[in-house]
Amino acid sequence: MPLLARTVTTPLAIEVRRGALAELGTLLHDRRISGGGDVAVVVGPGQGERIAELVRPSLGNADMFHICGGTVDSAMDLSQGLRQRNYDAVVGIGGGKTIDTTKYAATRLGIPMVTVATSLANDGICSPVASLDLDGRRGSYGVQIPLAIVVDLDFVENGPDRQTQAGIGDALSNLSAVADWELAHRERGESIDGLAVALSRSGAEALVNHPGKIGDDAFLTTLAEALIMGGISMAVAESSRPASGGCHEISHAIDHLFPGTGSHGEQVGLGALFCTYLRGDQERFAQLGACLRRHGLPVAPGDLGLTDQQFGLAIAHAPTTRPDRYTILEHLAMSPAEIETRVEGYADALRDLVG
Structure with a gap:
């Protein structure tokens, strides 16, 4: 049967x-x-x-x-x-x-x-x-x-607002992590779990579209549910795949090269926005960038106290932090010169986002 x-x-x-x-x-x-x-x-x-x-x-x-x-x-x-x-x-x-x-x-x-x-x-x-x-x-x-x-x-x-802001960044990064997982499925035939994807993405979607502020009960409840669903999605997938992609690789690289830069949530939120830019998803980039800014989270390397050059070094180092994981970073396999160009383009995209 x-x-x-x-x-x-x-x-x-x-x-x-x-x-x-x-x-x-x-x-x-x-x-x-x-x-x-x-x-x-x-x-x-x-x-x-x-x-x-x-x-x-x-x-x-x-x-x-x-x-x-x-x-x-x-x-x-x-x-x-x-x-x-x-x-x-x-x-x-x-x-x-x-x-x-x-x-x-x-x-x-x-x-x-x-x-x-x-x-x-x-x-x-x-x-x-x-x-x-x-x-x-x-x-x-x-x-x-x-x-x-x-x-x-x-x-x-x-509690401190910065803790809640970190949770927002962590939950929102699931949107990028799932996109990376789907990329690995298309390009390399990696197995993907639809239920894990649905749990991870639906919680993050509810958060990115929520109009509330971090002091509102309704918003905090949505954030808590997004974080919980992200955790359950990993249990379903028996992997961190639905909640960890290039965004987390960048954060791990920042921790290694420039320890003490920011919280985990701040770094993965920035990493998720940059990876979304690399994927060329302009609608999601605008949506995610607006949400991060609305809640006071970093969107540019300078917001974390990093120069563009330091951020570029972190991007170059990022794939080595999870050699078994295929994300947009591994897919593009950028040279140092290409990374520099992409970081410059990202800065331009952020300026357009403000306008």
């Missing part, structure tokens, strides 16, 4: 609203994740104590773990702490470093993990990948996607 359907792993629950953190125990109970609140709650620095106080009333049997996340070592230390008793689930509360550290530790021990995001800086809130440092170098590690995802808009709104 032919296989007519497939099983897709997705979170049991997704909640994006204000006040969600204080009702975490009810959510875990109602979704049969933890009836008695026997969970490990992992919080990071900064708002950790405030968060712990909010969740304690609804999670009386929980153990609190305070970490400084972001590294494999911190994830291994957390793993050791989680061995002290049997937990129904591990709840990671905070930003990207705390969540990625928790995802890694929970996956290592085979314990279900719940994400409670207090910022929307990247798609790590749902992705099957943990970005952690090891010996001073950033690496990506495969993990299980969360069993449930909660986004508390009260915390997102009170």
